[in-house]
Amino acid sequence: MKPRGFTLLPSPVDGVDVVLADSAQAFGRHTHDQFGIGLIERGAQKSANGRGVVEAGPGDLITVNPGEVHDGTPFDASGRRWRMLYIEPQTLMQAAADIAPAKAFEFQAPVIRDAPLAARFHALFNASSAHPDTLRFDTALLALVAQLLRPAKLDVAVGTGVQHARECIDDDPASARSLAGLAADAGLSRYQFLRAFTRLTGLPPHAYVLQRRVQRARHLVRTGLPLAEAAAAAGFADQSHMTRCFARNFGLTPGAFAPR
Template structure:
């Protein structure tokens, strides 16, 4: 798996036969991902160097050959884990695709993964091969090999009991839903901790604790993440970036571009042009 490059580069493509599956091929030396989330899963294999990352509250080092797995909505970041940086291939399967995998395995629930970095050379090789075929546009072969790669990862590493929703009924989770609804109702709005505290009838310190406990982020990190996710959805419509920046609460288009690259690894232009 030798794919090192002297300069940073990233290419995003999409595979229609796999639910418009997004696939990222990237080589980073100094790029660092800001803490963010996806509504999809993240599966990737480090093919050169090493990545240091946090998933939820756990820190990992993923050397070459490692498989990275992130569940939907789990906050995560990433940066170089060695001087040379890292190269990797990732994809972002949506719940519908993973539900198909789960049904074939008769799991009875969407698969969830407790460990963010896995060691399985055979599955890593299968995933990289499937990714290469998909990026090369070999549709039928890519569809077959990627489905089997995802099935293999799920069969071997998914939690058999699914996710434990222990925090979902907590007071913090109920307050958090109020914060979330307030933010999502007006992403371009100006928010202060006092606004969030007032809607839940708690102190600002409690707001900070609730975000850390439920979302694994500070309120500011969560707000930026919501705005970037909304902006990504609008980018698929062809709306001008300046308008998207205004609608989602960014100071201007350049502000949106900087934060988007820090969370998605590619520029808004590259994200839009992915085929």
Template structure:
């Protein structure tokens, strides 16, 4: 039986509005998105990913980045590892003192930048070895932001806006992901067939309505866990049937368990 290689460390939050994660895993990640900007270095291995500019490949030494709401996945060629910083988008924009809305700043999905790679690796080395205080770590994160924002943004605007049908379904799900929903109900909401809904939603969003619902529930669960609520309670509050269903969906999307996330983010 093939061994499941999966090691992940979500570090206790040392800087507000920044999640810090290291991962070494052979698992594939399904299409999903984050609420934050992500900046990291590919430490070993390689993978193919779907992004807002199509399929991209990342290998050892590359910088990998994601934008808030950008649908992406991760298909590895074998065990691969990375170190990532996930930064609140408001913080990113504010640090740039920019009048641009968050969705107008778009980071490239994969770049080769030895300078930024060294910055990220130095940050993680000092973090794990307790070599720096909080102020020094905060400064290093801002230097990473400056390097990425200055050299690795896309000037093109995002893709075609969602159709009114897809936008309505997305908003309906996002407004109350904890509610019990059916494909029939969502299709009726838009006066189209279930087949039309799945086809249109998948084409425009990059995932099915059910996959998007699970992602929204995981996002809600993260918010509740960060407030210190118990995992067993969060499962029901976020719309999952029980704790095991929450754990499965949470780990599939984030690579970590709800308990690991709660431990890292709760003061």
């Protein structure tokens, strides 16, 4: 029997995280910096995101776009087993550019049941976790991307002040901010800003800041920065707070992302 839990596999491919998971853990609303694509192997889960509430079971592909707020809850205590690839946007967009240059792309279907596509995912997963072979990886990535990515839909226009606030948080998530300060910079009341920001991002400001701090900390840990220093640099109160947030978001501790 395979061990339960989360395993980050070593990958020879830059810009790709390879995860094996077997867990009954429920994930609250969170985001990733990367594109995510995975395959449910056992069990089932329900997930809610900006594209609706969906269910995924054995054989289903699951996808998530960078910055997309989503959650994930197993159907029962037996949990589910899945394998997942998290791919940096630049890596995926380079493949998409070969298909339709100068266009923005995204995953539009959060759950896909398609045996040939699942086979292409397996090929990409194996190429991402095997010995270095750029030709094999590039071929598998392009074959999958050509079938899955679609031109991104334009977002509904939002206030420039609210968008600017989001960009400021993205640029420096460690900085302390107040709702009053963010609202004032956007030229809105606190209530107006809270509603507009939550509509834009899917999260209230304090939760969005925490998500960006988790992503910043993951990047810092991957560069080799000691965990305590990464926690402080990302804006966490201490290393234990960072560790709890990692476990809720990734099912893994920060040390799993440290260079080997």
